[in-house]
Amino acid sequence: MSTTPFARALLVAALALAAASTAGAAADHRSPRFHAAWMEHFAQQRGPEQTDRVTKTFRVGRTAALELSNISGDIVVTGGPGEEIAIEATKRVRGRDDAEAKQQLSSVSIEAVERGGRVEVRTVYPRMSNNRVSVDYRVTVPAGTSVDVKSVSGDMKVTGVKGDLRAESVSGEVRAETGGQAARVKSVSGDVELTGVSGSGDVNVASVSGDVTAKNIKCRSLDAGSVSGEVRLIDVDCERSQVSSISGSLEYAGPLQKGGRYELKAHSGNVRLALSGTTGFEVDASTFSGTIRTDLPITLKAAGEGRERTRQSLRGTLGDASALVVIKTFSGDVTIAKR
């Protein structure tokens, strides 16, 4: 086939234009605005949201247990007076049309059973279906209830509960304010925040990529960690603490206990220990390429008893040396200060 120079120029121009618009679209595809517009378009294609509300109430007494498992949707648990566990589950879905949405909603059921003061709740999906229903839960419980909530996707909030707490999500934030004695609060990709444990139990707070914050915690042992998030422990008073992160920074603020053990380890994150109270301690701090700073009058170990004070290492004691502090970071800085 023969073409004129004009036709060839037109073809080249058209191809260039097509290439440019494709590149533009690819760039836009990564923008939040594009994503939001796409989601809106998708939602319109799916039709308006349909909901179905389910409520169940169990009389359980002042001390009970709640176990709730969910796949997708937010969970809010609130402790208060009273002797009942009240569950409100709201199923949500967008279907191609009303009939499809209703069919999807009805295929998901909320199972709730009570055995001897223990209420077990779970969302049950039909097997082998492409169901898009999410379920939000709002649950009120007597304050003394032990709470165990798990979700694959969705945020969690627990407040006013004085029983033991376990709250775990794969993808979602977890926030808990509790007066209980022990708590385990975890997420894979969300932030985790725990406030107000008070007692002699164990506390575990962790996330893979989110930040981890624990405030006003009094417990026997505290284990806190993240891979890439920051770990902040504020006003914590524990007998043993193990705190770790790979790239996030670590902050520990609070008193030490006599005979207590405190270990803070990071790879590239900075480590800051801000001490209140008067408990003496022995410290072994080291960093490979960062620096160590302290404004405390630490008595250095005598030469020959190990590493003394260098830019990257500090070994010594303060006061009665009754607690032990081990700090290690590979490339981060270490700060030990009075709070």
Place this chain on the structure above:
Amino acid sequence: MGVRPGLTMDCKDATEAIGALLDRTLTPGDQAALDDHMRTCASCRVLAADLRRMHESARSLPRVKPPETLWPRIASALDAEIRSSPRRWFGVSPWMLAAAATLLLAVGGTLLLLRPSTMFRPSRPAATATQTAGGGAAGAELAQSVESELREAEQHYERAIAGLEQIAKAEQGTLDPQVAATLQKNLAVIDQAIRESRAALQSQPASELAQESLFEALRRKVGLLQETIGLINEMRKGNQAGTARIIQNLNKS
């Protein structure tokens, strides 16, 4: 360990002394101080009994070295399985995970013996390969032996990681894309830590901190990969309870 003459032993000193007792390096003076302390301290008595039991159990274990041909056999079996039937991975996962777990146990055991926790041995001097040598032939031999055991342990980790990575990649489509991206991003963070620790060890082979940092990062990577695989498995089965159980173990190691 050296309790100051005339002073009584506290729990921290006692913890050190118990370690020294098990290592048979406790001096008679410290032994007497430890005995005095344990007469009045139940928690240290329990600790001593526990550690003695662990010590005796560890000593009675046979020192098992996997045959040289084990890993190549596992690796080739993995290759063949994934090539021939990538979608049937979960059908054979217990076997593969068991193999990986065996390797990890071997590594864990080796490291446990090689690197006692700093929490129990705070005053241990910074022993380095060159310092340990101290000029003597026996010291040099010991340093070489420690170095070679560390290298061996690292190789076990690397093999375990390679196997786990292969498994995780084969079925990662099962995970929610956002969760998969999060896990990948964090594995990359750990990989960076491994690279940095290795580079540090090349420039300062005797650095205890660089060694610790490398093994800590390897351990975290193995833990995250294991949990990633567990999460894939549970999500594939749609098992909520199992998924949640996996989450609770995430980041633990």
